[in-house]
Amino acid sequence: MRNSIEFVVYGEYALFTDPLTKLGGEKLSYQVPTYQALKGILESIYWKPTLIMVVDEVRIMNPIRMESKGIRPIEYGGGNTLANYTYLRDVRYQVRAHFEFNMNRPEMAYDRNEHKHHNILKRSLQAGGRRDIFLGARECQAYVEPCVFGEGKGFYDGYGELHLGSMVHGLNYPDETGRNHLEVRLWNPVMKDGVIQFIRPEQCTQVRMIKDMEPKHFDETNVVSADELLTQLEEGRNP
Template sequence: MRNSIMFKVYGRMALFTDPLTRIGGEKASYAVPTYQALKGIVESIYWKPTIIWYIDEVRVMNEIRTQSRAIKRRKYEKDGNELSFYQYLSEVCYEVKAHFEFNMHRPDLAADRNENKHWQIAKRMVERGGRRDVFLGTRECQGYVEPVKYGKEKGFYDESGKMPLGVMFHGFNYPDESGKDTLEVRLWQAVMENGILRFPRPEACKLVRIIRKGVAPKEFGIQDITSVEKESNGIESEISGGGAYELDSTAHRDV
């Protein structure tokens, strides 16, 4: 497919938490990455408001191991315990399949819909390790990205069969992607089969709850972003020896 990428992401630690319960003092990671966390990683590799990334599946390559650490939090009160215990995943490695589709709720960006050039840039950014810093769930968990031939390497759970993981956080429905004026949360019944999590599309999730109403989509106009043609030409010029090209990083969102 000319709109899909495959890559490996790995790191020393990861913390994939349920955002609905992470406001407490102590946090514990899911056993596997969430759809939203993987989407954030892909958007750190390459993203523009013209496209929406969809995570197809992820392979868990290493054994699932946890490690607890005492974290000294910011002190907002004079009294009380300053230490919290976070449970991280240790020495993680995942293979990810993802693809993008055009955001049809942004007709003002129709001029930027060039599938082949978006795909070429995305592949180049995978080779470079991402456009922005990659984090495995939280900022203190640095991640590293590189290209991979999906399914070629042996994974720890390749012959483990089906492993039900219960109800997990899937992701958020943002107004600029859903076309609604609400912020919604999605949940799903996660099952890992032979080390692979196959994610349903966001619209296929049946467990959806509204978090906030009256949320306006983010404002991006065609004049606010560098066109995909200009970015693609800049990369081609750099490859051919025309000098380094600085990719546009102004059009991004918090993930």
């Protein structure tokens, strides 16, 4: 696929929180990563307002295992609460994704250099990402490396279909939709032989508005173009 990238992300723990479990202060992870969590990892590897990262599919490499921990959440008003968080343990995922230009940002048209953005994305992946990588929650540190999607043995190879019920797909932000709302998308994923193929955000039929929101403005005054950024990388400067 055009402008595609394939990588493996792994870590000791992951927490893709089911929002229904947060009401009482507890947290329980979904069995698999959400589209939005993987998109966040992509944007930690490389992000520009010029681009929209699209996750195509994820392959679950390790068995789904969970581990509960007693956590003391930070309470700024005082208190000594003990909460129960249930994490995924020893996770490893292969991800295939690509980027597209964000046509809802006409002010970024000057930065639509497809070839250079793709090169910077691949270099950033080789370096392990431009920002910290984590799996769903800040305490779940993770690492990324290039890979060939589908290579290697996965635990769920030949497993068949596993219906995962209703899950959060992701969030719609105003700069990506053209609507001045923050929205949440729901869907019903099916894992087949360890692989989940994501539908595109605009294909989600279950969308709920959360709140009004205005997009942040970007232009030449606060964004470095792909041409200048690639020059800095080639000269060994840290942009």
